[in-house]
Amino acid sequence: MTLSLKDLITQALQDVVSKLLVDVETNKTPSVALTRPKQKEHGDYAVNIAMPLAGLLKQNPRQVAETILANVQFPDAVASAEIAGPGFINIKLQAGGETDILKGILQQGKRYGCVDNSQGERVNLEFVSANPTGPMHVGHGRGAVVGDSLANVMKARGYQVHKEYYINDAGTQIGVLANSVWLRIQELQDISITFPDGAYPGDYIIEIAKEILETHDFASFEAMDATSRLQKLGTLAVAANMTMIRSDLKQVGIEFDQYFSEKTLHESGKVLQLIEKLESDDLIYTGTLPPPKGKEVKDYNPIEQRLFRTTDFGDDVDRPLMKQDGTATYFAADIAYHADKFERGFKHMIDIWGADHGGYITRVQAAMKALTGLEKQPEVLLVQMVNLTRDGVPFKMSKRAGTFVTLSEVVEEVGKDAVRFNFMTRRIESQFDFDLEAAKAKDAENPVYYVQYAHARIHAVLKKAESEGVRLAKVGDVNTSLLTSDEASKLIKMLLVYPDMLETAADRREPYRIATYIMQLAAAFHSFYHHNRVLGVEEELMQARLLLLRATAQVIQNALELLGVNAPETM
RNA sequence: GCGCCUGUAGCUCAGCUGGAUAGAGCAACGGACUUCUAAUCCGUAGGCCGCAGGUUCGAAUCCUGCCAGGCGCGCCA
Numbered sequence: 126m127t128l129s130l131k132d133l134i135t136q137a138l139q140d141v142v143s144k145l146l147v148d149v150e151t152n153k154t155p156s157v158a159l160t161r162p163k164q165k166e167h168g169d170y171a172v173n174i175a176m177p178l179a180g181l182l183k184q185n186p187r188q189v190a191e192t193i194l195a196n197v198q199f200p201d202a203v204a205s206a207e208i209a210g211p212g213f214i215n216i217k218l219q220a221g222g223e224t225d226i227l228k229g230i231l232q233q234g235k236r237y238g239c240v241d242n243s244q245g246e247r248v249n250l251e252f253v254s255a256n257p258t259g260p261m262h263v264g265h266g267r268g269a270v271v272g273d274s275l276a277n278v279m280k281a282r283g284y285q286v287h288k289e290y291y292i293n294d295a296g297t298q299i300g301v302l303a304n305s306v307w308l309r310i311q312e313l314q315d316i317s318i319t320f321p322d323g324a325y326p327g328d329y330i331i332e333i334a335k336e337i338l339e340t341h342d343f344a345s346f347e348a349m350d351a352t353s354r355l356q357k358l359g360t361l362a363v364a365a366n367m368t369m370i371r372s373d374l375k376q377v378g379i380e381f382d383q384y385f386s387e388k389t390l391h392e393s394g395k396v397l398q399l400i401e402k403l404e405s406d407d408l409i410y411t412g413t414l415p416p417p418k419g420k421e422v423k424d425y426n427p428i429e430q431r432l433f434r435t436t437d438f439g440d441d442v443d444r445p446l447m448k449q450d451g452t453a454t455y456f457a458a459d460i461a462y463h464a465d466k467f468e469r470g471f472k473h474m475i476d477i478w479g480a481d482h483g484g485y486i487t488r489v490q491a492a493m494k495a496l497t498g499l500e501k502q503p504e505v506l507l508v509q510m511v512n513l514t515r516d517g518v519p520f521k522m523s524k525r526a527g528t529f530v531t532l533s534e535v536v537e538e539v540g541k542d543a544v545r546f547n548f549m550t551r552r553i554e555s556q557f558d559f560d561l562e563a564a565k566a567k568d569a570e571n572p573v574y575y576v577q578y579a580h581a582r583i584h585a586v587l588k589k590a591e592s593e594g595v596r597l598a599k600v601g602d603v604n605t606s607l608l609t610s611d612e613a614s615k616l617i618k619m620l621l622v623y624p625d626m627l628e629t630a631a632d633r634r635e636p637y638r639i640a641t642y643i644m645q646l647a648a649a650f651h652s653f654y655h656h657n658r659v660l661g662v663e664e665e666l667m668q669a670r671l672l673l674l675r676a677t678a679q680v681i682q683n684a685l686e687l688l689g690v691n692a693p694e695t696m
Numbered sequence: 697g698c699g700c701c702u703g704u705a706g707c708u709c710a711g712c713u714g715g716a717u718a719g720a721g722c723a724a725c726g727g728a729c730u731u732c733u734a735a736u737c738c739g740u741a742g743g744c745c746g747c748a749g750g751u752u753c754g755a756a757u758c759c760u761g762c763c764a765g766g767c768g769c770g771c772c773a
Contacts, residue, residue, distance in 0.1 A: 150763080160715085161712085163716085163717090163718095163719085164716075164717080166725095167716070171715090171716085173715060174714080176714095176753075179753080180752095180753090185753085186753075202750095203710080209716080210715085210716050210752075211715085211716080211753065212753090213715080213716070224727085242713070256773070258773095274742070283732080287715080288700090293773060295771050295773095296773055297772070297773080298773060327740095335758095345729050371756055387773095414770065414771090415770090416770070417768050417769060417770045418697060418698065418769060419697080419768080420769085420770095425770075427770095428770090428771080430771070441698085441699075441720085441769085444771095445770090445771050446771090447771070448770055448771040450771080452771090453771095454772095454773095455772070455773045456772055456773095457772095458773095459773090479767090480700080480701070480766080481767055481768065481770080482767095482768085482773095483699080483700045483701075483767065483768060484699065484700075484767085484768045484769055485768085486700080487699085487700095489757075507700075507701070507767090509701065509766075509767080510766070510767070512766095532726065550708095550709075550710095550711090551708090551710090552709090554701055554702070555701085555702065555709080556701085556702070556765095556767095558708075558765065560708095563708090564721095567735070570708095570721080570722060571735090572721075575721085577735090577736070578733080578736075579736090581735090582732085582733055582735095582736080584733095585732065585733050586732045586733090587732095589732050589733095589734095593732095622712090625712085626712080629712065629713095633713085637710095638712085641709090641710060641711095641720095644710095644720080644721085645710095648720080648721095651736055652736095652737070652738090653735065654732085654733095654736080654737085655728090655734095655736070655737040655738080656737080656738095658732070659732060660732050661731085661732080662759080668763090678718080688721080695733085696733075
């Protein structure tokens with residue numbers, strides 16, 4: 126791996142820092158961090174290292190900066206370094222010092238910004254995991270898009286990512302689903318039914334009922350006893366829903382490496398084995414839980430039950446693993462699931478959950494600590510709620526009432542690219558107001574068209590060049606140091622920052638950075654385009670500008686691909 | 697009552713784990729198409745960074761306490 130210019134400068138400074146600290150007693154050596162200053166006058170890079178050092182050396186920052194500059198051995202590409210403000214060191218590079226890297230972008234192509242690492246850390250990334258009781262709604266869509274993009278960035282930065290979907294195909298909800306389908310099946314046979322409050326009212330249940338009747342005799346269900354009928358219908362309905370969910374996911378360009386069924390955990394006995402193990406490790410005792418806070422519980426009656434000592438591992442209260450009816454709780458299955466991931470060799474797990482599961486994090490992590498000794502596993506990313514509006518008027522979403530808006534409907538209405546890009550324009554910690562009309566609008570309000578337009582524009586120029594018989598010079602022969610205009614410098618800077626941006630996006634699990642970045646990159650390009658003519662200028666300069674355009678197109682394409690968004694050549 | 701998330705321009709959001717004069721887009725106003733795609737660009741205006749303390753050379757960023765909004769708090773998943 127070759128060191129970038131930035132790395133070389135950082136190293137040169139770091140060496141001096143270590144030397145200066147030789148005689149100082151300290152347990153920490155401040156690390157040099159180059160930044161890109163906002164103001165052009167502050168040079169190409171700036172370092173604040175003199176400030177933290179000043180405290181340790183008991184000198185004033187500017188003095189320290191002088192000492193550093195007197196001793197540092199910068200690489201040749203550094204034109205000047207001067208002290209500014211309270212003690213910043215501003216570094217200016219030779220004119221065109223970094224423009225060479227543009228050539229690297231074209232040589233690396235799709236790999237620019239990526240890290241090759243076959244030894245990269247294995248990570249299990251679980252996301253979406255929407256219940257198989259209906260189609261995906263918009264809220265699921267956000268988690269899906271974020272998860273998929275995160276997987277892409279982390280892969281690009283050398284992690285080995287395994288994408289997993291946990292199917293909650295066990296528990297009472299499946300019973301409700303099965304019953305709802307059974308009612309609809311009877312209804313389709315003109316049997317009069319009463320549809321209870323608890324059942325799922327959505328029309329998709331009728332579709333599922335129809336589908337099932339296409340391959341199964343009504344009589345065969347009638348012949349069964351109620352329990353096995355519901356079991357059979359549950360299985361069929363889950364399968365139908367998963368087919369639907371997978372197609373919803375495919376519609377936004379998402380596929381998983383593995384779909385993991387909760388049911389199999391129960392059937393294989395893994396859940397019970399887990400409970401037995403905890404029993405034998407003396408982590409379970411008989412006790413009574415206090416009544417819940419928050420809401421009034423009228424008929425609260427304390428029950429004595431077997432409790433898992435999760436409080437010993439950081440949880441607020443101990444948790445039951447078995448319900449009164451003798452079946453396992455969701456929590457029991459979930460820790461069996463995460464334990465299974467661990468057994469499959471994943472020491473690092475990331476789960477993406479909806480904000481409504483926030484209260485669940487501590488108990489799962491506590492359980493995992495008890496079982497595996499791992500700290501803070503799984504690493505949970507909470508995605509805040511999506512508030513859907515149309516022209517500013519909110520939609521009430523309720524799966525129960527059947528009034529939710531499906532992801533599929535939204536994708537059909539506004540398109541995959543707009544959905545994916547829009548979901549990536551905000552940090553996951555902030556709630557998302559998703560307005561259907563705004564997302565659909567093909568105007569400046571919609572950032573996805575802004576960036577796609579930039580890409581298409583570049584290709585328009587390239588095509589024009591081709592049609593005019595312009596022959597692209599060999600990359601190595603292009604004189605990139607001619608790219609000196611303000612707009613060109615800004616654009617080049619944006620292109621150079623790309624690998625750093627990807628690194629933070631991956632390491633900090635902040636894939637939204639990619640979207641923010643592309644918008645800035647597109648802005649830098651549009652500005653360049655407007656002020657610098659590419660075709661028809663003097664040959665050498667034209668070749669340099671064409672190279673810059675190609676590099677820009679490459680980076681836009683790479684970045685959009687990570688977001689699962691198309692980079693069109695014409696619009 | 698407790699836990700998690702949020703509060704930055706009229707609106708929607710960035711602000712690179714403490715740096716230099718807090719930035720974009722939309723909306724408003726004023727400009728730029730005989731010239732590579734105007735789905736674009738350039739400019740003007742717009743800010744007690746929720747409030748109050750604290751930490752330090754330096755705070756939108758870290759800590760504490762309030763205020764406001766969202767989510768959650770029995771063997772539902």
